[in-house]
Amino acid sequence: MSGAILRLDDVHTDIAQYHILHGISMNVPEGGVHVLLGRNGAGKTTTLRTVMGLWRARKGAVVFRHHDITAMPTPDIARLGIAYVPENMGIFGGLTVEENMRLASTSGRFDDDRLGRVFALFPAMEKFWTKQAFALSGGQKQMLAISRAIIERRELILIDEPTKGLAPAIIRNMITAFREIAEETTILLVEQNFLFARSLGRGVAVIDDGRIVHSGGMAELAGDEALQTRLLSLSLAEHQ
Numbered sequence: 001m002s003g004a005i006l007r008l009d010d011v012h013t014d015i016a017q018y019h020i021l022h023g024i025s026m027n028v029p030e031g032g033v034h035v036l037l038g039r040n041g042a043g044k045t046t047t048l049r050t051v052m053g054l055w056r057a058r059k060g061a062v063v064f065r066h067h068d069i070t071a072m073p074t075p076d077i078a079r080l081g082i083a084y085v086p087e088n089m090g091i092f093g094g095l096t097v098e099e100n101m102r103l104a105s106t107s108g109r110f111d112d113d114r115l116g117r118v119f120a121l122f123p124a125m126e127k128f129w130t131k132q133a134f135a136l137s138g139g140q141k142q143m144l145a146i147s148r149a150i151i152e153r154r155e156l157i158l159i160d161e162p163t164k165g166l167a168p169a170i171i172r173n174m175i176t177a178f179r180e181i182a183e184e185t186t187i188l189l190v191e192q193n194f195l196f197a198r199s200l201g202r203g204v205a206v207i208d209d210g211r212i213v214h215s216g217g218m219a220e221l222a223g224d225e226a227l228q229t230r231l232l233s234l235s236l237a238e239h240q
């Protein structure tokens with residue numbers, strides 16, 4: 001598809017002796033937020049980790065712009081401009097907010113304008129700049145994880161379930177922040193919270209048992225209750 005920033009083509013991934021992804025094909029168009037929805041254990045995290053080269057596709061291809069990244073080492077994939085915010089957030093609790101952000105910057109230095117934008121999006125980062133990350137609240141830790149991903153301009157950010165365990169007021173802040181971030185960067189968002197996903201997503205793919213069972217526009221899914229029930233009721237009902 002023209003305009004795709006990321007393409008997965010018949011991707012099969014094994015974890016140890018288990019065949020987890022059974023031929024994932026997916027196009028992520030450039031710009032905006034695109035959502036990968038699915039129940040627990042459906043293969044969402046495995047898909048993101050396969051894109052980052054943290055698991056290896058046994059078959060199929062992962063293509064970022066014109067680069068075949070299927071077998072590329074993870075640091076090289078990151079240098080192409082892809083950031084990954086894992087579900088456990090990947091922050092260092094014993095380091096300060098500043099140190100966490102410095103480690104995420106490839107030059108180890110901050111661009112003042114960018115840092116100002118991060119502080120505008122997430123004021124808690126400025127407030128707790130010298131505080132150790134373990135002392136932050138759950139929502140602030142998630143903000144730090146996202147701040148690390150945007151401290152330099154990225155082409156694509158992969159974010160795994162950022163709303164998990166967060167209060168509704170924090171989730172509303174996240175929606176505002178993600179809308180701003182998506183003005184300059186494509187976001188591939190893994191979610192189980194359909195309301196959050198619906199308020200952000202332009203496109204959506206639904207994964208089940210390591211297979212894409214639906215893909216299309218978010219507006220189409222949001223407006224079709226029968227389709228939602230068929231695709232999402234088993235997996236997502238408790239989150240709606």
Ligand SMILES: Nc1ncnc2c1ncn2[C@@H]1O[C@H](COP(=O)(O)OP(=O)(O)OP(=O)(O)O)[C@@H](O)[C@H]1O
Binds near residue numbers: 046
């Ligand atoms: N390290 C591992 N060893 C063995 N099996 C694994 C491992 N990691 C994941 N799996 C299995 O792979 C399948 C897909 O897991 P994955 O984490 O990708 O699902 P998910 O859709 O992200 O679910 P969740 O919402 O629970 O994070 C599950 O059946 C899971 O048990």
